[in-house]
Amino acid sequence: MxxxxxxxxxxxxxxxxxxxxxxxxxxxxxxxxxxxxxxxxxxxxxxxxxxxxxxxxxxxxxxxxxxxxxxxxxxxxxxxxxxxxxxxxxERVRERLQAQLDRFTHTCFMTTEYESYVEVCRWLNRRAPGSKEKRTALFSTGAEANENAVKIARYFTGRSKVLAFDGAYHGRTHMTMSLTSKAHPYKTGFGPFSNDVIHVPVPTSPRASADAVELSLDCVRAALRENDPTSFAAMIIEPILGEAGCLIPQKGFLAGLREIADEHGILLIADEVQSGMGRTGRIWAIEYEDVVPDLLVAAKALANGMPLSSVTGAADVMNAVHPAGLGGTYAGNPLSCEAALAVFEQLDTDxxxxxxxxxxxxxxxxxxxxxxxxxxxxxxxxxxxxxxxxxxxxxxxxxxxxxxxxxxxxxxxxxxxxxxxxxxxxxxxxxxxxxxxxxxxxxxxxxxxxxxxxxxxxxxxxxx
The missing domain is CATH 3.90.1150.10 (Aspartate Aminotransferase, domain 1)
Structure with a gap:
């Protein structure tokens, strides 16, 4: 200094x-x-x-x-x-933004379309974990994307309940406050919240015991039994719980969730709003566990500060929702899409x-x-x-x-x-x-x- x-x-x-x-x-x-x-x-x-x-x-x-x-x-x-x-x-983000500013700032993808939206979706489909054919929907904020991931899961499964986890933070909208675990400052005074959200613990260091993974998975199983597993549309978890203090679930926990979700026909949502887009040394933090989520949520670094978020998942899940069932006036704004493409260029080459x-x-x-x-x-x-x-x-x-x-x-x-x-x-x-x-x-x-x-x-x- x-x-x-x-x-x-x-x-x-x-x-x-x-x-x-x-x-x-x-x-x-x-x-x-x-x-x-x-x-x-x-x-x-x-x-x-x-x-x-x-x-x-x-x-x-x-x-x-x-x-x-x-x-x-x-x-x-x-x-x-x-x-x-x-x-x-x-620099690359600024260059792409400037070029787009000279063309147009907004049209709304639901009214008249533009190529950059499709290019962002193509890159995310290609880079998301798993071999299934994928589709992507773009939104504006991480909370908005998480809320839409729950909507998609509910539509696809015909179920309503969601399993979330202690220490979770998923946003400030009504549904994402329900998913969020920490009460103050995020939830204090803003209730009531959804009764369809159930929270269970996550095994993390330094306090986790050697058998913590299996004990936590038993808590998941118990929560499903007590609330009828056939009523759950989704489980949602951050592969690294950012607002909880960068807590990393112990090895094997995410894989265990994947097995439980498959057993009961529940969709696994990975909230990579904070941990995604290269922050952990891989595009997605969940890649460290070799686990493939059904829906993957991105935001924050997706467009390097421009408001953009995404939900990516298997084509049959993402295409289940009827036309115009998803959207938003500013969802996938063209300026934000150009910023994201600049991010992708650097993730791919730099x-x-x-x-x-x-x-x-x-x-x-x-x-x-x-x-x-x-x-x-x-x-x-x-x-x-x-x-x-x-x-x-x-x-x-x-x-x-x-x-x-x-x-x-x-x-x-x-x-x-x-x-x-x-x-x-x-x-x-x-x-x-x-x-x-x-x-x-x-x-x-x-x-x-x-x-x-x-x-x-x-x-x-x-x-x-």
Whole structure:
């Protein structure tokens, strides 16, 4: 990192996005004076229902850096909660968007069609797991796609119930809030929710026992028996539970779900909104388990920040719905489709998956030694560029939300955007842009390590 008195003469902090130096830099405290001024305006005009973990206003961004309105260069470990995995100002995405802007911004695919929509569907059909012929439908948000996946499953099976899992997050619409496990802040005050959604546990480390997979599968079987397995249309699960703290189900659990689903004619939905599109080092996180879902949901990084989501599945399932039964005015907007095609080009040719894998190796090298080291880190979960650092009592594994909040605050003050999440808010989740430079990534991780070491005594005392 460089500080204000090291600023190069004549350097313009607000110059073109492509020129943002990939180095952490603090020009002011964070948040700076201009961001604080804008926060006053925000409170005067924006609903309080929108939170902000780091109250700074961004002027421009590129690669792994967010440049705020006060001239601070902040290391981006959030990627806009996952979408901008190829950087917030990706050159190919901008080029395709500009070309499409010169043609038209919208027509609605349900009224007059355009080729880019079909091209996006073709790529997703080809890259989704499994050998069956596939079809895809495009939407705008991850929640919208998850809701439509449930609609498709219900239509195809003629059933209504859905099995979801503890720790799940699937969105903020009514149905996806029902699917979501965590009550606050996502569900508090917004009920009642669907009675057709049943939740069961997922076996995850570090608290899972050796027989946890079979015990959890027994819970699934019991839930089906108690509610009549022939009434279930679908099971929906994130191959990595992002909002729960990047929890990775233990090996064999997803395969067990596949077997149970097949036994009862239930569709298995993989929600890859956060884990898909190369973030884990493979196009889909479920590929690590060699499991083929019936329906696969994508969003976030699908169009690198432009609103686009998808549901892909076997042709007989996807084609079961009557014409005009699926859709949406902005579903598969042409600008978003062009952005997605730019993402696909880079996933196919630019070694993006290898870059994600390399980031994972760096994270393991730097963060895993902290586990059990007396600083309150009880687990570090890494799959490519999807990383969770869990805090708790090293003896009892009791969650320590104060530790995560203290470390996050330290990071923010030192120019690293590191967000807290998890069922108990005791996890720092890292979703860096896959294209972040390794040197910058290491610098950001070192700030986290410093924060863990420097805040430990006070944070542990606060929690106890």
């Amino acid at each position: 460089i500080t204000g008195n090291q600023l190069l003469p004549g350097f313009d902090q607000r110059r073109a996005v492509q020129g943002v130096p990939q180095e952490r830099y603090l020009a002011t405290e964070i948040p700076g004076p201009r961001s604080r001024e804008l926060m006053v305006e925000r409170r005067a005009h924006v609903s309080n229902g929108f939170g902000a973990q780091l109250p700074v206003f961004i002027d421009c961004a590129d690669g792994g850096i967010l440049l705020d309105v006060d001239g601070n260069r902040i290391v981006d470990f959030a990627s806009g909660l996952g979408p901008t995995s190829l950087g917030a100002s990706n 070694g993006v998956l290898d870059k994600a894998t390399d980031l994972g190796r760096i994270a393991i090298e730097m963060l895993r030694p902290l586990v059990g080291g007396g600083h309150g880190v009880i687990d570090v979960r890494v799959r490519g560029a999807m990383i969770g650092i869990e805090f708790g009592d090293e003896a009892t594994m009791e969650p320590a939300s104060g530790r995560a909040k203290a470390v996050s605050a330290y990071c923010h003050a030192n120019g690293v955007l590191a967000l807290t999440n998890g069922v108990h808010e005791n996890v720092i989740r890292l979703l860096p842009p896959i294209v972040i430079e390794p040197t910058l990534f290491r610098d950001g991780l070192q700030v986290i390590i410093d924060g863990i070491r420097n805040t430990a005594p006070k944070a542990i005392s606060d929690d106890r």
